Amino acid sequence: MTFAERMLKIDRRIIFLVIGLCTLLPLLYPVGLPIKISPEVRGVYDYIESLPEGSVFLLSLDFDPASKPELHPQAISLLRHAFRKNLRVVAMTLWVSGTGMADQVVTQVAREMGKESGKDYVFLGWSPGGTAVIINMGQDLYGAFPADYNGKPTKGMPVLQGIANLRDVNYAISLGAGNPGVEAWYVFGKDKYKFELGGGCTGVMAPGLYPLLRSGQINGLIGGLRGAAEYETLIGQKGKAIAGMDAQSATHLAIIVLVIICNLFYFSMRRQATQQSRSGA
């Protein structure tokens, strides 16, 4: 077995170790490289910034704990921004497995910003039906959620004053890790009930949502940990996303180096095989 062959069949535990170290070391010793703001993240930020005080901001946390590292920092930044702007925040989830986590993040940020449940914000929780919940909210918000997550009746809540359905929402953002998520909110929500929509998603999903962004079906997109880090930079509050960017930088670079090495060995093996076949002929 040649050296190239041996390297191509390297024990995968070595690769795991490299990736593990590339994740761990930057977290322990952060570098803090500057983060450039993309137009799609700025689109979300600028729209929230342009909303007048008391506008209705709907945040749908459509993800479960598997996507927490990427979408949790996005949720925290968006909530901080919305509360700072004194918007009326209506939070909910379409993913039953994410309900507890969504409640925690909304309550935690609201407490940090001195906001009161029922007056400044409401967490509606989860309701069965998947995408049908969006249509139901579009027709009658109180029919879809007669009570909030804590069991308090939604009708008569000060935060929901003047809101009958999704047509009364000024801006909605879905932080989606799959279906139902951003696409469902466009198809079943924005298209019929005409509210402005933005999106947040995992890094893997982001390329799939660019057609919606380019056509104006969503006015901005926060993609993965990078998007969350950009938003943290925009609101000027460093969080877990900015802390994680050095680790992501290092792992990306490690994967690129590994792919280049693998291709170098692959081409050297192919050249050897060609030379051998020529000499054999």
Place this chain on the structure above:
Amino acid sequence: MIFLRRQVPLLITLITGLVFAAQYYVPHPASEQMLTSVTKWLQIIGGFALVLGVSSLFHVHAMKIRRKEAGWGYSFVLYVSMLGTIAIGLWSNGKEAVDGTMTAFGWIYNFMMVPLQGTMFAILALFIASAAYRSFRARSREAAVLLIAAVIVMMGRVPLGEYLIPLSGDLSQWILNVLNASVRRAILIGVSLGTVALSIKIIFGMERSYLGGGKE
């Protein structure tokens, strides 16, 4: 019986399909009221579907345990975990926290489900790196193009990449906004047209596999 099992569902599908396709274009209050009522039915059906799903899962794994099929131990673990979580969930009234104090259900959610799901997703990073090393090779021109595009996007999406190659950020944006968006849009249009065609076939009874029992 065949009338109830075949003709009635086909008739319901035909009527509801046509009525609700038309409803989208009729903003009359009566039409909107009808949609409001039907979406409530959908939510109720959604609730039942959840119960049906859980009972089906119970049935499948009960059979595996009874027959002692390969991997029946995992089914047993699933059974115990599910029953335990349901019991504790009911006991905690479905709440993870009451007045800021974590319930037993909340403990299961925060210290079992959250780290388990997080771990599963985190492991992916290791396997992606290993798979990329083993199989991401420029075997053909197409593979080489894919490889170069992937490297540019990976560099352009992280601060270190933009620091080392300043142009990678703009190049990555161009790949995502122009090349990726146009190809994705073409796929989306194709999928949407296929969905429309399938919906028409279902509404007019040409596609009946959703009724079960195969084609007649």
